[in-house]
Amino acid sequence: MHSHPQDDTLWVLDGEITAWIVEPELAQAADGDPPAWVLERARSCPPGAVVHAPRGTPHTFRVESDTARMLTLSTPSGIEKFVRALAEPAQWPWLQPPADGPRLPAERIQAVEREFGMVRHGPPPPAT
Secondary structure (H helix, E strand, C coil): CEECCCEEEEEEEECCEEEEECCHHHHCCCCCCCCCHHHHCCEEECCCCEEEECCCCCEEEEECCCCCEEEEEEECCCHHHHHHHHCCCCCCCCCCCCCCCCCCCHHHHHHHHHHHCCEECCCCCCCC
16 A cells, blocks of 8 residues: 555456555554455456546555556656666566565665655555
8 A cells, every 4th residue: 555646547458457546644653453445445457447546645556367467657757766766687587486486675765755755544454
């Protein structure tokens, strides 16, 4: 669950996702049970679905199918600077790193999030 200074619009091309768009006061992490937004705000999104999260609005999504392809429109520009700041050259010939492969240090991710206005609001939704 995160927000940023850009509007996010996701268009699901293939696969299926569940998307959540939540008011900031509901997005805060809670102890114990999953927050109410997990069930109340879940939106199933098959191919062709469009999800819009206005700037500053907490949102997240979870891929429900084996794979998914989405077109993401972020306005105004700026989110690409966040992506570039965390990018590293691939160390393997396939897209996804191995499950036990190297990960970015949490401190680096947090510093880049602060620099570009990304805010984490709470835990991700639980896996299905």
